[in-house]
Amino acid sequence: MRFFWTFIWALAVGSVISYILSSMAGNPFNVVHTLALAIIFTLAIYLLGEGVLKEQEE
Template identity: 50%
Template sequence: MRYLWTVIWSFLLSFLISYVLSSMGGATLPFDQVLVLTVIFSVAIFLLGGALKEETE
C-alpha cells in the first residue's frame, strides 16, 4: 500500500511542477513529462527509502 501512495504522491507533485513551469513559460502542459517525472521521483524515493532505512536488532 505504501508503494501505491508513493506513486500517487509522485504523480501529483510531478503534475504540479509541470503545470506551474509550463504556465510560466506560456506553453501547453506536456503530459509525457509528468509521467517521466513520476517515474523518476518514485524510483528516487524507493532507493532513498531502502538506503536510509534503519536496521533494528
C-alpha cells in the same frame, strides 16, 4: 500498498510542478513529461527509502 501511494503522491506533486513550470515558460502542459517526472520521483523515493536512508539497527 505503500508503493501505490508513493506513486500517487509523486504523480500529484509532479503534476503541480510540471503545470506551474510549463505555465511560467509559456509552453503547453505535457502529460507524458508529467508521467516521466512522477516515475523519476517514485524511483528516487524507493531508492532512498529502501537503500540509502535505512535506519541503523542497534
